[in-house]
Amino acid sequence: MTNVPQQNGSAPPTVTVGRLPDLPVCGGPATLIVEMFADPARGVLRGSVSVCTGDEAYVMAALADAAIPAEVHAVAGIARCGDGRDHLADARLTGPVITDGAGQPAGVRIARAAMAREITRRSYAIDGRPALPAPSEIRFPGRAVNDLVAIIGLDTIEQAQAWAAAIGAARGASVRDTVGRTGNPERVYCAWALWRGWSVMVTATEPGDGARVPAEPAPAPMPAGAVVR
Numbered sequence: 001m002t003n004v005p006q007q008n009g010s011a012p013p014t015v016t017v018g019r020l021p022d023l024p025v026c027g028g029p030a031t032l033i034v035e036m037f038a039d040p041a042r043g044v045l046r047g048s049v050s051v052c053t054g055d056e057a058y059v060m061a062a063l064a065d066a067a068i069p070a071e072v073h074a075v076a077g078i079a080r081c082g083d084g085r086d087h088l089a090d091a092r093l094t095g096p097v098i099t100d101g102a103g104q105p106a107g108v109r110i111a112r113a114a115m116a117r118e119i120t121r122r123s124y125a126i127d128g129r130p131a132l133p134a135p136s137e138i139r140f141p142g143r144a145v146n147d148l149v150a151i152i153g154l155d156t157i158e159q160a161q162a163w164a165a166a167i168g169a170a171r172g173a174s175v176r177d178t179v180g181r182t183g184n185p186e187r188v189y190c191a192w193a194l195w196r197g198w199s200v201m202v203t204a205t206e207p208g209d210g211a212r213v214p215a216e217p218a219p220a221p222m223p224a225g226a227v228v229r
Ligand SMILES: [Zn+2]
Pocket: 024, 025, 026, 027, 028, 051, 052, 053, 054, 055, 081
């Protein structure tokens, strides 16, 4: 055991020797490092693991569950989520390996999938936090790897306001009365926030001034055996 710093003077602290728990890491770009300690006083570094912002809370929860004291710090570079070192076991930790097999830059897929997962998680009640309304639509209009823009569409303005309040967008919110595609008045809610490193727009459209927007004619069901030309 060469990597464990020893404390000077006082008696050696209690050292945890159990296995590290399986950590919920994704192998994507990570900008945080979680330092794990072997003793409650955090005097002996047990190891460290890089994590992305999307997995931070879950990694910390997994470590807390396993009674492993931990601290999270921002790091300057970008590492892979899940890579690190377990000093006590003298073992390398590796995040899942991601290969570029979908004809789309891996960075785009990882970033969008992580954001979609984060939005999904917020639609459940987790850790005593109330569930947010499930979006009717999630869009990523950005073209380049660095265009981190997400649009979260909700069914009603009230639902959109709940999301805006949760991600810190409520202050810049706007409500506009306009005329929609059908020629009927519409009320459009829109709010922006910087959330988890993304520009996130929360939006909802309702019939304006209480007027109901007539439903567009629904396509007739295809009769059985019909031939599509
Ligand atoms: Zn991750």
